[in-house]
Amino acid sequence: MTTRVPRWARWLLRASSLVVPAHRRLEWMEEWTAEVEALARSRRETDRDYPSMARFVAGALPHALWMRKEEWTMESVVQDVRFAARVLRRSPGFTAVAALTLALGIGANASIFSLVNGMLLRAPQGIAEPDRLVQIARSYDQAPRWDSFSWPAFELIRSESRGLSGVAGFQDQPFVLGRGAEAEQVLGQLVSGNFFEVLGARPYVGRLLRPSDDVSPGAHAVVVLSHALWTRRFGGDPEVVGQTIHLGGDSYEVVGVAAPGLTGVETIGTPPALWVPTMQHPPYYGELPFSRWGWSWIDVIGRLDGGVSFQQARASMDVVTTRLRDADSVNEDIRVLMAPGVGLDPDGRRQASQLSLLLAVIVGLVLLLTCTNVANLFLARATGRGPEFGVRVAIGAGRARLGRQILTESLLLAVVATLVAVPVVYSADRFLPALFPYALAVPVGADLRVYAFLVGIGLLAGLLFGAVPAWVESRRALADVIRDAASSGARRSTRVRDALVVGQLGLSLGLVSAAALLGRSVLNAHAARPGFEPEGLVVAWIDPAAAGREDEEEGRGLYRRLLDRMVDLPGIQRATLANQAPVVGGHSRSTVMPPGREDVAYEAERIVVGPEYFEGLGIPILRGRGLGGFDDEPEPVVVVNEALADRFWPGEDPVGKILEGSGTWRVVGVAGDVQMRSLRQAARPAVYYPLVHLYQSSMVIHLRSEGSGPSPVALRQAVAEVDPDLPVAAIVDLRSAVTASMGETRTLGFLVGAFAGLALLLAAVGLYGLVSFGAAQRVREMGIRIALGARPDALVRLMLRRGLALAVIGVMAGLGVSWLLGQALAGLLFGIPPDDALTLSGAALLLLATAALAAWIPARRVARVDPAASLRD
Amino acid sequence: MPRPLGFTSLRILAAIRDGSTYGLEIVRDTELPSGTIYPTLGRMRRNGLVRTRWEDQRTAEREGRPRRRYYELTAEGWRALVEGVARLRDAAEKLSPPLGSSSG
Numbered sequence: 001m002t003t004r005v006p007r008w009a010r011w012l013l014r015a016s017s018l019v020v021p022a023h024r025r026l027e028w029m030e031e032w033t034a035e036v037e038a039l040a041r042s043r044r045e046t047d048r049d050y051p052s053m054a055r056f057v058a059g060a061l062p063h064a065l066w067m068r069k070e071e072w073t074m075e076s077v078v079q080d081v082r083f084a085a086r087v088l089r090r091s092p093g094f095t096a097v098a099a100l101t102l103a104l105g106i107g108a109n110a111s112i113f114s115l116v117n118g119m120l121l122r123a124p125q126g127i128a129e130p131d132r133l134v135q136i137a138r139s140y141d142q143a144p145r146w147d148s149f150s151w152p153a154f155e156l157i158r159s160e161s162r163g164l165s166g167v168a169g170f171q172d173q174p175f176v177l178g179r180g181a182e183a184e185q186v187l188g189q190l191v192s193g194n195f196f197e198v199l200g201a202r203p204y205v206g207r208l209l210r211p212s213d214d215v216s217p218g219a220h221a222v223v224v225l226s227h228a229l230w231t232r233r234f235g236g237d238p239e240v241v242g243q244t245i246h247l248g249g250d251s252y253e254v255v256g257v258a259a260p261g262l263t264g265v266e267t268i269g270t271p272p273a274l275w276v277p278t279m280q281h282p283p284y285y286g287e288l289p290f291s292r293w294g295w296s297w298i299d300v301i302g303r304l305d306g307g308v309s310f311q312q313a314r315a316s317m318d319v320v321t322t323r324l325r326d327a328d329s330v331n332e333d334i335r336v337l338m339a340p341g342v343g344l345d346p347d348g349r350r351q352a353s354q355l356s357l358l359l360a361v362i363v364g365l366v367l368l369l370t371c372t373n374v375a376n377l378f379l380a381r382a383t384g385r386g387p388e389f390g391v392r393v394a395i396g397a398g399r400a401r402l403g404r405q406i407l408t409e410s411l412l413l414a415v416v417a418t419l420v421a422v423p424v425v426y427s428a429d430r431f432l433p434a435l436f437p438y439a440l441a442v443p444v445g446a447d448l449r450v451y452a453f454l455v456g457i458g459l460l461a462g463l464l465f466g467a468v469p470a471w472v473e474s475r476r477a478l479a480d481v482i483r484d485a486a487s488s489g490a491r492r493s494t495r496v497r498d499a500l501v502v503g504q505l506g507l508s509l510g511l512v513s514a515a516a517l518l519g520r521s522v523l524n525a526h527a528a529r530p531g532f533e534p535e536g537l538v539v540a541w542i543d544p545a546a547a548g549r550e551d552e553e554e555g556r557g558l559y560r561r562l563l564d565r566m567v568d569l570p571g572i573q574r575a576t577l578a579n580q581a582p583v584v585g586g587h588s589r590s591t592v593m594p595p596g597r598e599d600v601a602y603e604a605e606r607i608v609v610g611p612e613y614f615e616g617l618g619i620p621i622l623r624g625r626g627l628g629g630f631d632d633e634p635e636p637v638v639v640v641n642e643a644l645a646d647r648f649w650p651g652e653d654p655v656g657k658i659l660e661g662s663g664t665w666r667v668v669g670v671a672g673d674v675q676m677r678s679l680r681q682a683a684r685p686a687v688y689y690p691l692v693h694l695y696q697s698s699m700v701i702h703l704r705s706e707g708s709g710p711s712p713v714a715l716r717q718a719v720a721e722v723d724p725d726l727p728v729a730a731i732v733d734l735r736s737a738v739t740a741s742m743g744e745t746r747t748l749g750f751l752v753g754a755f756a757g758l759a760l761l762l763a764a765v766g767l768y769g770l771v772s773f774g775a776a777q778r779v780r781e782m783g784i785r786i787a788l789g790a791r792p793d794a795l796v797r798l799m800l801r802r803g804l805a806l807a808v809i810g811v812m813a814g815l816g817v818s819w820l821l822g823q824a825l826a827g828l829l830f831g832i833p834p835d836d837a838l839t840l841s842g843a844a845l846l847l848l849a850t851a852a853l854a855a856w857i858p859a860r861r862v863a864r865v866d867p868a869a870s871l872r873d
Numbered sequence: 874m875p876r877p878l879g880f881t882s883l884r885i886l887a888a889i890r891d892g893s894t895y896g897l898e899i900v901r902d903t904e905l906p907s908g909t910i911y912p913t914l915g916r917m918r919r920n921g922l923v924r925t926r927w928e929d930q931r932t933a934e935r936e937g938r939p940r941r942r943y944y945e946l947t948a949e950g951w952r953a954l955v956e957g958v959a960r961l962r963d964a965a966e967k968l969s970p971p972l973g974s975s976s977g
Contacts, residue, residue: 003938027942030939030940030942031896031941031942033939034895034928034933034938034939034940034941034942035895035896035897035941037938037939038895038897038938038941039897041938055906055907056897056900056907057907058906058907058908059900059906059907059908059909059910059911060907060908060911061908062908062909062911062912063907063908063911063912063915066911066912066915067912067915070915070919
């Protein structure tokens with residue numbers, strides 16, 4: 001048979017045929033060759049010329065493409081899905097385990113994403129066009145920071161900034177709500193009259209505050225309730241609008257309730273329960289907060305005017321900076337900064353991003369682990385499906401077709417897992433805040449974006465764990481058919497499974513050591529002595545001024561009576577007072593210096609203390625003496641800590657020296673350093689002032705007791721006996737506060753610990769499966785060995801060797817992962833280096849032991865092989 | 874049948890009815906591009922309007938060429954063609970002017 005088809009046409013056909021699905025390529029080629037042959041032999045000369053020939057052959061490629069498309073159309077996808085569903089249904093145990101494992105990884109990732117979404121990506125609720133809002137802050141050329149403004153500065157920003165339709169201020173302010181037994185402390189916010197206008201917020205009942213509510217100090221006793229407070233405390237009664245409530249002993253008229261979503265402009269922190277005009281700044285300060293340049297208390301936000309870009313508005317801050325510098329010497333090197341959006345200030349945003357990134361890395365590792373595990377399960381099961389795949393290839397399924405089938409199965413499984421994860425993500429709003437170390441002001445529930453992420457991560461997981469088995473199996477099946485030899489394919493599959501198990505072991509070691517590092521940090525913090533004795537120390541906040549006791553003499557008398565009553569409580573050894581409590585807060589600072597030494601002036605911790613303070617807190621006095629009681633200190637004297645002594649008088653005896661700042665003081669003693677702010681911060685220079693000489697209207701009662709200390713109820717009762725109107729704002733046990741100050745570490749430790757346990761289990765299951773698979777494959781070989789006289793324990797060792805070799809490689813890889821994770825966690829660790837050898841080797845040993853056990857159980861079985869039976873099979 | 878047949882499909886069916894037996898003849902008969910004809914044939918085959926038959930190997934060998942794939946109408950194909958033509962005629966009548974006015 002000689003063809004008359006020209007060579008170029010034959011080449012074109014052959015090239016197009018590559019597009020045709022493999023099992024139909026032959027018949028396609030045959031049909032087209034016949035057609036072109038017929039054309040080439042046509043009796044009509046015009047048929048045989050180049051243009052008509054080319055026109056005809058040009059149809060081959062569209063035809064081929066069409067056939068390829070047919071192959072991939074919905075009909076066969078539906079078929080694939082049906083088949084995959086059948087396969088998954090056939091082994092419900094496998095499907096359930098794989099889907100649950102995956103759901104865990106997917107659910108964890110989507111939950112963490114919903115946290116990030118609420119905290120960082122989504123603007124706080126109830127605000128119109130939140131992306132048009134800006135934050136304005138005070139900083140300094142020399143010492144960059146992100147801080148609040150004084151009232152005069154705020155007014156200057158209002159008048160001098162350009163491109164902003166409104167500039168509003170706000171500041172958190174605790175209020176005692178109600179009186180007597182019903183009194184409770186709530187977090188309120190002082191807000192400028194245009195605050196809600198700038199936010200574009202809406203009232204739920206009544207009205208919100210307006211500029212006319214904020215004109216002169218103390219003249220606007222009106223309050224807007226948050227929806228949450230309104231429903232919790234007032235039962236959602238709309239009649240409450242127009243009524244009077246008590247805040248800090250004063251009467252305020254409720255003018256409205258904010259819309260449910262509105263929780264202020266911050267995403268982290270306690271959301272404000274009510275809003276009061278700035279002019280109601282607690283009255284005991286009088287007009288001072290509104291006239292002092294040096295008194296910074298108000299946070300500032302603004303809204304961009306229509307058509308003004310953020311850059312344009314920010315440029316106007318340079319003018320504001322210049323005006324501020326000219327206005328008062330306090331502002332000498334001030335710099336006004338502006339950042340886009342609200343929710344978190346840049347520092348908070350950075351911190352939240354870091355924490356989120358850590359969480360994301362950890363849940364990402366978990367997802368990777370679950371995917372590895374499921375891929376391994378798939379491979380193990382696919383081994384049993386060898387004949388099925390072989391048959392499918394034999395009847396014409398292409399390699400791509402087979403891979404696609406396996407991929408369909410894994411994607412279907414991923415869909416099931418994603419569905420299982422939906423309720424987890426849906427209820428994330430309920431369990432995430434409990435796991436998160438900070439108070440969240442905003443709901444972190446799932447929205448569309450979270451569900452989109454869920455679906456995305458589900459599909460990604462499906463592709464991730466499906467790709468490996470799809471690739472391995474499609475190659476293997478081909479080998480099976482062509483060479484009729486399953487062994488080489490099986491070997492490839494085993495190699496991949498080995499790699500997967502090594503990866504699993506490595507990842508789990510990373511998580512186990514991270515958990516161990518975090519756990520030991522929490523223990524270290526628990527054992528730490530932060531310069532005072534937290535055990536048996538309870539503190540309680542009282543604020544006589546908020547209860548209307550503004551007179552100093554009256555206040556001192558009250559303190560005296562309170563302390564007398566407290567020491568009578570059962571089990572109380574000492575009772576004292578201070579304006580701030582270590583670790584838990586109320587911190588204040590003020591500038592001090594040796595006389596005339598403004599060059600070394602320093603903002604030291606300012607601690608105003610009552611009688612027996614050092615004894616009560618267990619702070620050692622290193623030189624000189626402590627401070628006496630109310631009647632023992634006629635002179636203005638102070639005690640300084642070691643850090644301050646070293647700073648001002650290195651190598652000298654500080655006792656007898658003079659200190660300036662809020663008066664002139666003589667140093668009478670040196671106290672040991674106390675980590676006032678946090679366990680992770682070194683002690684700062686501090687000055688202890690006697691309460692007799694520096695009155696404070698808001699104090700913290702410190703009670704030292706044996707054992708558990710007084711119950712909060714007994715404490716409140718005792719305070720109420722002394723003054724029924726004086727509310728106790730909060731009672732904190734310092735032992736638990738110190739532990740709680742490690743909140744991030746503990747939360748992460750808990751999460752990572754849980755995931756690490758799980759990872760270890762998954763890795764063990766993977767290794768177990770691999771070794772038992774190997775054992776099953778080699779039953780015949782083992783039978784022969786036993787028949788030839790091999791001792792069973794030698795065979796067990798033989799089987800174990802392989803599993804242990806994998807474990808050792810896994811551990812080595814895992815040490816690398818552990819090191820990386822340790823570096824990432826370094827900032828959260830306490831009293832332990834991120835590459836602590838003992839912790840890492842302990843974790844490695846734990847992993848090896850687990851691996852040995854997981855390998856030993858199936859290996860033991862080969863020892864029981866009956867040689868006769870194994871050879872018969 | 875899911876969808877009424879398009880003009881292309883009908884012309885191909887008609888070409889087969891009128892004696893065209895393999896692809897090249899259909900191409901010549903309908904003067905449609907081959908890149909349209911073959912996929913349409915494939916689709917109609919899947920939908921059961923046409924069936925194919927391979928030429929006897931010996932016939933092809935005798936003529937010294939590859940064997941051809943012949944296309945035939947199925948009963949379903951006949952019905953689809955008749956219906957399609959009726960539908961076209963109907964549409965044409967609606968488009969042309971009424972008989973009375975054109976005869977004048």
